[in-house]
Amino acid sequence: MTNLSIVGKPVLRPDAFEKVVGGKGFPVNIRLPGMLHGKLLRSPYPHAKVLKIDTSRAEKLPGVKAVLTHENVPQIPYNPINHIPPDSVTIFRDMLVLSDRVRFAGQPVAAVAATTAAIAEQALTLIDVEYEELPAVFDPEEAMKDGAPEIHEGVRNNIRDTPFYVQGDIEQGFEEADYIFENTYETPRVHTCYMEPRVCVADTDANGRLTVHASVQHLFGLRERLAWVLGIPVGRIKIVQPPYIGGGFGSKIELAYLEPLSALLSLKTKKPVRVEHTRYEDFICNARHPMKIHLKTGVKKDGTFVARYASTLVDTSAYSSHGPSVILVHAYFGLIRGYRSPNIKWEGTVVHTNNMPGGAYRGYGAPQACFAVESQIDEICDKLGLDRIEFRLKNSWRKGDPHPEYPQWKLNSYALDECLKQGAERFGWANRAKPGSGSGSGTKRRGVGMAAHPLWVSGCLGGPDIMELSGAIVKFNIDGTANLSTATMDIGSGQTTTLCQIAAEELGLPFDAVQMAHGSTDNLPFDSPTHASRVTYSSGNAVKAAAAAAKKRLLEVAAIVMEANAEDLEVKDGKVLVKGVPARAVPVADIVRRAESPWMVISDKGPVPTPFEEKGTIIGTSSMPPQANASPAVAEFVEVEVDTETGQVQVLRVVYAHDLGRVVNPVGAQGQVEGGLAQGIGYALCEEMQFDPDTGACLTSDFLDYKIPTAVEMPRSIESIFIESNEITGPFGAKSLSEACLIVPAPAIANAIYDAVGVRINNLPITPQKILAALGTL
């Protein structure tokens, strides 16, 4: 890998300008001729029956073209998450696109399409809904109690699912333990805070086929789920790939109400119909699930784990949605698999409440788990007087181990040990003061903390039973450039820049000679969502394979043109070279032009048909599953300053060490780290959605009321160490990065706060109020 000329070099994103200005190419900027505007009427009640819904006044309003209610839309139960599983997989389908039963405040009960958004808005006020209010419950523990309101018929005590896992003998494990630690951790409901609102423009052709533009993270998932909800085959739907998506962070994986409703309004009117979420609608669309985690760990004196029991209560909210699957990823890839332990037991409880729906958010259950596990390790180390680095090294997996979840696969590359060692060295961890003693003067107390995330689904899998696919098409142009098509979405993290680098490296072209070609579900190979940190690894492999196929064909033609053996040829910097004979270089453009030229060869006797063998567009395709679950690893070290007078916490310095296999774009990788850190700091210190305790109405539905970190809250110093462990199944050795960056900050910061002021707060976010309360100064 020493010969890489593009992978590993910092490149600027070609889409940078459009991304920054929110220019052309974002779905929110799509307008179609004759387009109607749709608006959704939402229930003010968190739990109610719709007894009667009268749309006649709304329908009479001039400009109104269609009104939908539960009475005239398909009543097909569905689950909005990314994949429709095969029959062998259980999935809870408890949503309807419009229903006569409302289970959270803000659930749509009707939809209107009108010639202008203002008319549609006005029409909503003319829809008369007669509700029967039902008692609501917002606390999951209350919801499980006998006598709590029944949210879904037949779901006893509102408990939707109770997954569990057992390995070894947990009782015996605890008996063997020298120490047992038992803690409860709580995490809040937080919003992903993407910039581009959810929007959908659906259009219908004369044959009733749908074309859909939407701000989503998964083209094929949207197609599949829309087809399910509308009750039509997938072939009747085309999802157009937009060049840009203004952020997603997981929220835009699932189907929201607006996509099927746009489609239904369009099917009814035969016009394009656009529905755009207000920021309020975005906030109540979905959020990271709040969890309550009970973690009981048995360790030997030397720090070896011998028994780990955990239970997780997840508020899956009004509908099942991601709840039953997020809890599995949370458990397997967050709570119980990260470190070795011979005896494990885990019990999950997925509970319905009348809260707004939970959804996917980067980390998918891991941030909650990591906060618990890594906070508790801090306590264990203190108690046992063990070094935090040594402790983790003792219990962690090693390169070459069978993958703990998929023993068919190995941990081909795995360098948590290096992350811990190099991170600690760079941070100066060895020089820290006695844990918990802090430093600084007066009311400004400083402390350091660390956390690791040892194992992740990242790189290839969206869940324990999912084996995702990626595909790509690479096509040469006659100017010697190449186009890369893949249904992988760039949701803001620079995925397509990375993929263009991988393609350029494989093709032997300069970076700027490869550009994205956008398509649709009609003509792109299937791709799994842009989620689970999987793009660099999975899509990267598919892109590399498609590029290799295109290059193979290029060299076949070049062999004819250059009268050489294809095996003796290589492509470098846009030229085809005979290996070892630098003088015989032919520009790639010349070969492609020869192959794609529709002209005959002009001989002395006039035009002669060109040999069949050398003609044709040079194109390569791929579509493939991952070949391993190549897990990244991360260790993070932070220094914070806590103001004991105000309770305010400022993160001063951060050192990250990531095993990401191979850095593809150093600039992009650092961007990932910094973006993830911001989300992690928000999760640790300030983000939490608030609701009216009576009505369940969301009180934090804009960026004034919902506080996310800004430049002011970010640390001055963010250092990254990228450890290139060279994953042999990855593209040029790469694995992934992404979510690892935001999973670790919360426990690292919590541990640093403890280090600074000696109080442990196991309940996120660690607000000034909580700190002051813990310090007894409130």
Added chain:
Amino acid sequence: MTNLSIVGKPVLRPDAFEKVVGGKGFPVNIRLPGMLHGKLLRSPYPHAKVLKIDTSRAEKLPGVKAVLTHENVPQIPYNPINHIPPDSVTIFRDMLVLSDRVRFAGQPVAAVAATTAAIAEQALTLIDVEYEELPAVFDPEEAMKDGAPEIHEGVRNNIRDTPFYVQGDIEQGFEEADYIFENTYETPRVHTCYMEPRVCVADTDANGRLTVHASVQHLFGLRERLAWVLGIPVGRIKIVQPPYIGGGFGSKIELAYLEPLSALLSLKTKKPVRVEHTRYEDFICNARHPMKIHLKTGVKKDGTFVARYASTLVDTSAYSSHGPSVILVHAYFGLIRGYRSPNIKWEGTVVHTNNMPGGAYRGYGAPQACFAVESQIDEICDKLGLDRIEFRLKNSWRKGDPHPEYPQWKLNSYALDECLKQGAERFGWANRAKPGSGSGSGTKRRGVGMAAHPLWVSGCLGGPDIMELSGAIVKFNIDGTANLSTATMDIGSGQTTTLCQIAAEELGLPFDAVQMAHGSTDNLPFDSPTHASRVTYSSGNAVKAAAAAAKKRLLEVAAIVMEANAEDLEVKDGKVLVKGVPARAVPVADIVRRAESPWMVISDKGPVPTPFEEKGTIIGTSSMPPQANASPAVAEFVEVEVDTETGQVQVLRVVYAHDLGRVVNPVGAQGQVEGGLAQGIGYALCEEMQFDPDTGACLTSDFLDYKIPTAVEMPRSIESIFIESNEITGPFGAKSLSEACLIVPAPAIANAIYDAVGVRINNLPITPQKILAALGTL
């Protein structure tokens, strides 16, 4: 081929409704957010220098965003026809996108983009152009005389090109002849009369990359020529494939001024810019070249051709454009190659005038040639007392002969003989009265006539030195349907319906399980223009190959799933079958879902990664040149009634016999015949563009002043005999049809008029005035 289940069956075009109503999907209906409207200022003079052009008043008009003149656009000479040739091919590049020299009335001298079309229109009136008028010449014979105005510097006597062809010894040939026939034929300038105006919407992204929507017949040609004219690499331009084009007939192959000007206006403003032609602008955009053909033929008494001399004068008009190539196709595939002759000489003259540009129009020089050749054969037969069928059979090529133009290839299928015989029998040709005597009573005289077109480039080649390419991508969906992508444009003739049939037949799916997936030059394999009757044969072969590749992969996966050998499997009516074991049928959808499912196999022990071999989107691609020049053949028989009082001609009955290899869609084929006939009747009887003799201004620039046949002028009876000669290199035996339908009517009708009233009119169109003049009654 007896097993075909879809090819050969009549199917209704899935796009019928949208086509008829001009609905969504036509480029003319595209609107983009923030779009500006462009208008072109056109010269009122046919020949002038632009001395000064002052745009300052226009630029100051509120709403005007850009004004272009020759002073601020690239001055790159170009030829607008379909392909940029390799350096070994001569092409005359004598156009500029905006120039300081005007050579025809209506040539653009400036372009404006403004916020509304009305403002752009108004801005045109505020551009002050100072012209120096130059003497103009409109008659090509006048233009060749010494002292005629010099239209292009250095082009002596305005003669741009003088191609010629010699075979055998023409002098000796004429010496051996028993009879020599010598005639001159003249054909008019006619417009293609597509319905959708030319339109272009060009947009520019933040990196200056262009995205272009246009009503054209060739995506890749537009990309290539735009790149040339703008002086940028092709990779900087994306041409979007529209679902529909509202007619083209050849006109929309070439680059018109509006496409580069839209692009330049967009590059300047960074906004989408839309330019739509008025009907007047469409009329003066291009037209079929008028020709004057001198044809001298030596025959033996028995009717054998021994010598054929021909000369053709083509008015290539103000610019070279198609002139130098249309004359070659005209000569090789119309005049001199259609029938066998040992001695041939042909001389062409391509002359500039100050007329509006000539362009491509179905038949590309062949209608002019066929009118001459087939009219003269009528005279020869009369003189020699030979039967017209026997005469043609004697001189025609036969199946198995080497292709007269490409001896590397054979006429694998060639059934002109059957066309002549079966057509004559159906028409009752043997029962006709004595030639020239007519029938009927009083002033309504009836006559019959016939013509053939023995050889055509159709099926694969756009010109003698062009070897075109087609490509396709076929992708299965999880509902068992398949998407077909190809850059082939359906310009109204039902091409994509035919291609979907071919794909469905090869895939083993029902017809309605295959649908078009539209893309762009970014992600589609190269395709040559939709022209030269080439789609069924060339694109059809590419589609069949891509479908075969996809089916191969489908059966590989099916073999794993069904535990069978792929070779033992076949696909029929949407199911995979084990040959000979009807019970073992698995729906295609199940196989595709298995391949594309992102879920692991759920085993007793939990989820297990699915075997790599069976995963991935099922997709097949192709890109290939033709393997032969599979020429269709046609004979047409007509009966007309001539009103000797008014000179009016009504076509009463038509019988066509076509060797088209294989009928793919009988309904579509009949539609082709009827559409072609209408164009042929117009060419024969009424169509001719008229110009002001002083200013060169077009006087026939709408459908009131320019007369095309309507239902009233069409015959009551149009019969088609499709002879299925089974072309072995064609998809399921198919060749092509298209242009053959409109090449033959003019001579057949002229011959029938002669038969009815005894006068030969060798100058199209045969208007009532000309008939009355010939009858001496005017």
